Amino acid sequence: MYKAPRGTVDILPAEQAYYWYVETQAAEMCRRYGYGRIETPVFEEAGLFVRTIGQGTDIVEKETYTFKDRSDQEMTLRPEGTAPVCRAYIEHGMQALPQPVKLYYFASIFRYERPQKGRYRQHHQFGVEAIGESDPALDSEVIEMAWNFYAILGLNDLALYINSIGCRECRPSYIKKLKKYYSSHIDELCPQCKIRYERNPLRLLDCKEPSCQDLVDAAPKSEAGLCPECKQHFKEVLGNLKIMKVPCKKNHRLVRGLDYYTRTVFEIQPMAGGGAQSALGGGGRYDNLIEELGGKPTPAIGFAVGIDRIVLTLKEQGVELPSSEDQGIYVAYAGEKAKAEAIRLTAEMRTAGIPVHIGFGNKSLKSQMRQANNLGVSFAFIFGDDEVAKGTVVYKDMSGGDQWEVEISEVISLLTQG
Numbered sequence: 001m002y003k004a005p006r007g008t009v010d011i012l013p014a015e016q017a018y019y020w021y022v023e024t025q026a027a028e029m030c031r032r033y034g035y036g037r038i039e040t041p042v043f044e045e046a047g048l049f050v051r052t053i054g055q056g057t058d059i060v061e062k063e064t065y066t067f068k069d070r071s072d073q074e075m076t077l078r079p080e081g082t083a084p085v086c087r088a089y090i091e092h093g094m095q096a097l098p099q100p101v102k103l104y105y106f107a108s109i110f111r112y113e114r115p116q117k118g119r120y121r122q123h124h125q126f127g128v129e130a131i132g133e134s135d136p137a138l139d140s141e142v143i144e145m146a147w148n149f150y151a152i153l154g155l156n157d158l159a160l161y162i163n164s165i166g167c168r169e170c171r172p173s174y175i176k177k178l179k180k181y182y183s184s185h186i187d188e189l190c191p192q193c194k195i196r197y198e199r200n201p202l203r204l205l206d207c208k209e210p211s212c213q214d215l216v217d218a219a220p221k222s223e224a225g226l227c228p229e230c231k232q233h234f235k236e237v238l239g240n241l242k243i244m245k246v247p248c249k250k251n252h253r254l255v256r257g258l259d260y261y262t263r264t265v266f267e268i269q270p271m272a273g274g275g276a277q278s279a280l281g282g283g284g285r286y287d288n289l290i291e292e293l294g295g296k297p298t299p300a301i302g303f304a305v306g307i308d309r310i311v312l313t314l315k316e317q318g319v320e321l322p323s324s325e326d327q328g329i330y331v332a333y334a335g336e337k338a339k340a341e342a343i344r345l346t347a348e349m350r351t352a353g354i355p356v357h358i359g360f361g362n363k364s365l366k367s368q369m370r371q372a373n374n375l376g377v378s379f380a381f382i383f384g385d386d387e388v389a390k391g392t393v394v395y396k397d398m399s400g401g402d403q404w405e406v407e408i409s410e411v412i413s414l415l416t417q418g
Contacts, residue, residue: 007121099132118309127304140240174225281305328355330372338383
């Protein structure tokens, strides 16, 4: 018996209401901030992610779904959303548009990692990218946008953490200082951090192993190593957030998981959460990424949120979704002539934009009405051959039980005019 692959889930109709709610709220928020929707392919040339995420990273070496297509070209299922958007920005000449170019997307993301709560090997992501502007005010607007998104959804007890990891001018000296600090503690590091020390020292600050926590707490802070330009940039971001009344906490441990981030990084977590494993979303600047892909030097910032984890948090916090749409009308019948008339009326209703169900399989009228109750419809139209002969139909209120006879020719106007 086949089952969904490990680390994937089926999102059944009962769950779709949550995803629809998150996505519609996200799209409406993006409209307010002036973002347009973009869709990129589910797979890209493998080199795109090697170049942007970094050769030797866990994502590229262990987590990507990479395969050769029939032309023997290596392709990778999208493991994150920013690089494909940047590739599209360059490919379609978006640098000629008014800057910043503001884009948002909904995408399936694929990573072969250990499945965890709200994080699957195929998970769903909402992301925004603002490309072509270095003003710290844009950082603040993007962070405010992320913070407001959770408020719009009705989530609370969240914390916003922020840091600056510098630029390619000042970061090398900070990494050198960080490695010097850790060099006398190599034997105390967990196995993963020993690898990070060689490959990606910044990620040492992101370790969640208990044995490494004291070392992380005492490590040099990235903010202390910022160049004057990065210090001023971070100062302005924090000042703008204060003006916007967006609460944030500086966290020197925050570095984010991808190599392309520069300057501002931020993350939103439940206050009672467990660090990065419970993060609902985050993002930051990536001022060098467009250039890394062959474009002109182009500053940019964005964020992404995991929709699956948001859905879990909505449930955990008991957030009530808006009332679902009316389940529509049910058309029941008894007799062959009545069935033909029911089919005709159902088609006419749908053409008029009215949601409607009809009984199938020549079930008894009692069975059809039981199904109408189970579906939760507000009203039912009931045909018998006698009604068809008279050109009428029984109109029944399913909640109160009242019913009355109406002309078939008046049904559509009755429903559309209330």
